[in-house]
Amino acid sequence: MAPRGRFETPVEVDPFAIPLEQKIGDLLAADEAMRRVEGIAFADTTFGAQREEKTFAASDGSFTEQTITHVGAGIEANAVDGDEHQRRSYPEAGGAWQGAGYEYARSLDLAGTAERIATEAVQLLSAPQLPPGRRTIVLQTARSWARSGTSASRSPTSTRWPPWRRYRRSGGYCAANSARVLVPAVRIGSWRFTGATAGG
Numbered sequence: 001m002a003p004r005g006r007f008e009t010p011v012e013v014d015p016f017a018i019p020l021e022q023k024i025g026d027l028l029a030a031d032e033a034m035r036r037v038e039g040i041a042f043a044d045t046t047f048g049a050q051r052e053e054k055t056f057a058a059s060d061g062s063f064t065e066q067t068i069t070h071v072g073a074g075i076e077a078n079a080v081d082g083d084e085h086q087r088r089s090y091p092e093a094g095g096a097w098q099g100a101g102y103e104y105a106r107s108l109d110l111a112g113t114a115e116r117i118a119t120e121a122v123q124l125l126s127a128p129q130l131p132p133g134r135r136t137i138v139l140q141t142a143r144s145w146a147r148s149g150t151s152a153s154r155s156p157t158s159t160r161w162p163p164w165r166r167y168r169r170s171g172g173y174c175a176a177n178s179a180r181v182l183v184p185a186v187r188i189g190s191w192r193f194t195g196a197t198a199g200g
Contacts, residue, residue: 029110043076074091
């Protein structure tokens, strides 16, 4: 028997049923909370929703339908002092996306987090530079998945050149695709290029 079925992203609150005025009001509340912090030059708030409807049919009788809904939101506070510019983002740069409804945007509590994010941006203006030396770096999970993207580094004096590098993709909406992948590295002159794709 040919497979037939239907899948829909679980959605508690349809983002397309929420009045535009309410969505704008939620963003403005976060924007105003960031701008109240002294030292913030400008702030950004963002919300987006998309829905895809897919149908697959084959000559063997297979027929499947999918309705995929994604929602994303985020804030960014920018502090400026002379030539110095610092920014802080939440929940990550460019906002975070998830297969869900408007309940996901609400769960981020942008307005409730905005003052803290703005304060951190202002604090970065006067934060001391890290002294030179060897350090252990702990990446926020929202940032660590991005490290598996394409990168380039130059090391003209390095004698060690591993042909493969191992990355772990994690955090945010990539958590479902967490996997260890072997990443081929390409060398062009003194530049090294690596790229990664998510494993299932």
